[in-house]
Amino acid sequence: MSSETIFTKIINREIPADIVYEDEKALAFRDINPQAPFHVLVIPKTAIATINDVTEENSHLIGHLYVVAAKLAQEHGFAEDGYRVVMNCNEHGGQTVYHLHLHVLAGKEMGWPPYQDTKKGLA
Ligand code: AMP
Numbered sequence: 001m002s003s004e005t006i007f008t009k010i011i012n013r014e015i016p017a018d019i020v021y022e023d024e025k026a027l028a029f030r031d032i033n034p035q036a037p038f039h040v041l042v043i044p045k046t047a048i049a050t051i052n053d054v055t056e057e058n059s060h061l062i063g064h065l066y067v068v069a070a071k072l073a074q075e076h077g078f079a080e081d082g083y084r085v086v087m088n089c090n091e092h093g094g095q096t097v098y099h100l101h102l103h104v105l106a107g108k109e110m111g112w113p114p115y116q117d118t119k120k121g122l123a
Contacts, residue, residue: 003047007099011045025061026068028104037107038076038083042068048100051089065102078106086114 010017011027020040021028031039044061048054054062066085073079083106088095 003049003099005047005097005099007041007043007097007101008047011043021068021072023068025064028068028072031103035103036084036105036110038078038105040072040104042072042102042104043099049098050095050100051087053100062100069102069104072104073106076106081106084110 006015009015010019010029017029019027019029021042024045026042026044028040028042031041042065044058044065046058046061048058048061069083069085070079073083083104086103086105087100088103
């Protein structure tokens, strides 16, 4: 199965994105459908489909995504107020793009628990 997704096209500049950070291992760009005043996706440049595909060998890339998230928080001034990072996995987790990514959401107070309306409860 090809690991190419729309995010590969963003990395390769084949489609546009509002890129806010880049280094040799990661790219961060604004979510096209923002759920908070600041909503950025941080992705590894090496495609990993889901959290289920994280291994000891590639796990350093996941740590790096958090380093980038913390950098963004400092640079964009929401480190102190706080923010949320979310990584969805597969259908029940709400994943729609199968190139693992960290959502970084900030600029408003987040609700908890995160599930509301449709799929409630522990049952
Ligand atoms: P998830 O549902 O966790 O897989 O998140 C995928 C996210 O990618 C969603 O929040 C989408 O709004 C976002 N998204 C999809 N296509 C693009 C795109 N071309 N540029 C920026 N964000 C995108």
